[in-house]
Amino acid sequence: MPELPEVETVCTGLEPVMKNQIILKAEVNRPNLRWPFPPNMAQRLTGTCVVRLWRRSKYILIDLDSDETLIIHLGMSGRMLISDVRVGNFQFGHPKKEKHDHVVFYMENDVRITFNDARRFGMMDLAPTPRLSQHKLLVSLGPEPLGNFFNETYLQSALTGKNSPIKQVLLDQRVIAGLGNIYVCEVLHHASISPKRRSGSLSKKRIGRIIPIVREVLSKAILAGGSSLKDYRQADGELGYFQHSFCVYGRESLPCLKDNCGGTIRRIQQSGRSTFYCPTCQT
DNA sequence: ATGGGGGCCTGCCGGC
């Protein structure tokens, strides 16, 4: 499910209930997700205090006062569910143990955070905070699309000489960290660039146009997530997914929404994944 | 070095 905006929304939702709180207990209900959990994960988490909660690419990062950072990836189906004993709102959030509740954090403030992941493509690991950027999963990540290193100069050099379709390059986490299948489709549609277009064949001008579009598409999605979040007690306690409307993604055979285009959205396969685009206005 | 394809899992949906 989650791409960068969803992960950002999850972090925003978790921060007020986890930050500066001690993890009284970590319940680990199975030995692994996609990979084995780190050795003694439950013990290493228990009794630590959450110092900072942040995001890099699609990874949720939870810095602990033990100088370790808990790295969480939601994979395709991972969700964070919040329930609050103080309000007795187990009727919201996560009333009782459900299928695929793999890890549960019992916080000092009586809030309970449950990591639920049906497909188990998610992952969790612990790494020493000072060496976090050297972690295997983080070390090769490209720049954050909302950060300053993602600029025209950078993208031009990243695309130059590449023969692969632009869709694949934008999905490559070493080039940009955090874009997934949905938002790449959306970005290319806004930029009127065909997903099949060879990266190296794009003009400087068109490459330059991609930068603000990436920022805009992601920021808008984050805003939508943030506003759907509000107070977790009002919501259903579920973090990691929110309803969002898309211009091309999932709109096969429907009319293109661009003014005066009149085209029809098509679905094709690229490297085994669905691409949605408008053959009329994306060239 | 790079690109393509397989694989990891479960759930859901549409068609028969």
Added chain:
DNA sequence: TGCCGGCAGGCCCCCA
């Protein structure tokens, strides 16, 4: 109603 194939928002790994 029930079964089956196809599909899913990610990412690593192996192979050519």
